[in-house]
Amino acid sequence: MFYQSYFKNLYYTSSQNGFIGLFTIANSNQVWVSLPLNSVNPTCAVCEFWKTMSATDLALAAKSSNLSWAPWNIGKQIATGPYRSMSTPFVPVTRPWYVQAAKSVPTNISVQYTSPYLFLKGIPGISANVPVFDKSGSLQGVIATDIPFSDIQSNLVNYLQTPNAFMYVFTADGTLVGNTINETLVLPNGSLKTIYAMEHVVMLQVAKYIQSLVSQNQTLQSLASPATYFENNGYLFQLRMMDSAPYFFIVNGAPKTDYTLRIDEMFNSLQSTLDGTVGTVIELTAGIFVLVVVASCFLIYFGIAKPLKVWTDVMVQAADYDFDAIKNFKRRGNFISELNEIEVAFFEMIAKFATAISSNKAITQRSGAVVSKASSQNTVSASPDKSVA
Template sequence: MRLFSFLSLRQWLTLPYIALVFGVAVLIGALSYRTGSQAVDTVAHHLLLETVARIGQAVDRHVVGSAAALEAAFPNGMPAPDTIDADLPALRTRFWIATSLHIDPNNYVYYGNRHGQFFGLWRFNVQDAELRLKLQADRPRQKFRFSGINGVPSEPTTEQKMYEPRARPWYKSGEDNLSHTWTSIYIDFTTAELVATRARRVLDAQGGLQGVVATDLSLKRLNDFVRKLSLSDNAVAFIIEPDGKLIASSRSANTMPHPDGTNARINASDSDNELQRAAYAQVLGFAATGNKIDRALTQRFAGPNDQVVELALDRVRDDAGLDWIIVVAVPRSDFMQGVTANVQRTVVIGVFGALAAVAIGLSILGWVGRDIRRLTQAAQDVGEGRLEVPLDVHRNDEIGVLANTFRHMQHRLRTDLLTGLGNRDVMIRSISSRIEKARRTGDSMPFAVLFVDLNNFKLINDRFGHDAGDRVLMEIGNRLLKASRACDRVARYAGDEFLLMINDIPSRQVAEQIRHNIEELLREPLQTVDVSSLPEAVLMSGSVGMAFYPDDGDNADELIKRSDHDMFERKRTWQSDCI
């Protein structure tokens, strides 16, 4: 102790506390970093899966109408005429209908036959269109502008380049396949942009090949969607074919120009973005080990400069041979920026706290430590799927910011973002919790699960657009919420389907009356969308299936399946009544 004999008593009393505060500051920083790291892992996992799911939904939206467009243009079993000019009026009518089904994005449907003739209809909007016609194999195509299904065509304009339909990728793919098929992605003849085409062979009356009907999927819109995704500053999202050729990317072009003015496709391994190349290499390595991408999955790998990268993969397939891979890669440092800054601020606070250690005491340690433990427990709860557990941390400092962010994340994970109602997972857990409570407490009061599916929603959605459809869903969700009690639960299950859990119902007769009231509520005229232009027979309503606990099931899955089946039977009855 002689070594420290020069210290005064005041210093002896103060320095240990200062050292303690320094130590506590370091400990708090470490705990903050650990808690933040756990939270980041959870958030990163969910956000990556959500991002690939959003991209997958965008792809589905782009391809969902292609089969219907081809069927409308050439219904299966309808023989094609030997020459296009023998059936021009009928072709024009059917192709107008085909392009009306999903005008965005299937606004172009066309047909080429074995004689080298071509017929195509391009829709600019609901009224204006362009007819692209080639009746002689050795002549260029002509284009005619017109308005309305029976509009008078304008004077034709003739293309400068010769268009040979039989040499195009879509024709070759269609004639070689017995059913619907997607072409490999190619560069469009007119726009010089990347296009994928769904094609189907068309037969003559004798069953021989007469031609190929096709519709394009412009990848420019898909590429624009991927570019507009809200990702971090250094993240990359892209879609590729199994051979690595880029379809869409948030960080790089999907084509490159040649000196002769033509464009060529880019492979992800040749991208000018370092993280994109590394992510694609990881996909190749994943496939090389025999793994299959049959669902959305996440993993972590060492990226450029040995930085840790969070990776999410998913695969999009359909029955016509579409096979695309979705990749999202985010450097972990992008998620950790806020956590690192929080640790740095905590250390600074610790330094200033050391100067006032004697005055402020050590009471704050228990307060801070308690909130850190709550954050840690909250991170564990989220990781185990318990999203409804409240986080009782209310502060105005950095830990409070992290807590508020965490609460916001919990809210997003349990809420349907469009309607503000609970989502499917929350409803399933609510039903399970209600059943568990009944078993635990001996509560004999039954409850009902109502499965609501909207009638005519697809017609309204297709006729007035997805924005109108979203407004209808929000209005219906608000109606159901206002019609329910505080003890009931309302959730959006999927698409235009809703689930209600009606608590404390004394009998099945009361539940039937509630179902009747809900059906009457759904028949009320829409306030947010004007559907007066639709036929009088097309009214918004809903089919409501019901399951009664405990008579119809003793777990959430059984009750939902039973109510879904009941809804389906009622919808079938409704459809029969509408015929």
């Protein structure tokens, strides 16, 4: 079996109790192996490198299933040195991660996490595991990886959001997985520490407060789903349950004053932003005011003043019966609808007035001609009378 990449560790145990794992220890890559009990002349892919072991060590490894290790080259996928016995009896199929995965069924395969326990070297942590079945549904082995609590604990500080914030992770039975002060997770007697033995006074106080809520006929699951905020002795905190591993719980919180300070910072930031915005608005308003004044002057001149002057000139000319300029005048219209209507009516009135004046003038001229002709005729008729006299 080949491992292309891994983080910290990755290992596989066969159902016959054979074990192979890749580990990174002190920046050194190592391969760990153990033979199935009572195996003779092993033929596995890595077992050929055991030729460097003495016959005594090889017999001991097969008899007691001791772990052995060798330096490992990831790129070439080979051991680069002799295998050395750890003199550590190791029966993989009895380890928590194997026992848990072996209970799975082929129709429901998923990654599982063990309860907290101590690894071979006494390091507390959990293991993630997944079973491997063949086509017939028979268990062939288990792939697993260790997750030391130290890795979890070192990452918790990255999620703190205020100066005095705190966070800790624990299991449903109260086992401490890690907290943000990186305190030791193993008691002097070798047992795992619980949250009720934490050194951090505030976190211990919060843990006891949550326990008091649980004792009131509530459960951790009901308190954490959905995530809920609590307040106790001047602290705000939240209890959450991990979605991917619902038996792990996270508590994060901070003094209420931390949130008050952040609100003050937000207020000051908003005030500064508001001041800048108001200044910008004032500048824009001043600019818009100037534009409005200029536009108003433009509209008043071309929309009102100039048309009124034209109308006045037309009226003066009309008063003197001078309609020549009016005939040559081309009305351009007005973009102010009311003035445009007045202009249309005005020029229609002037046109009718001019027509009426012209008609009246023509009538007057014809009447004058008739009167003149009649006078001439009357003068001719009167002449004989004078001669007779």
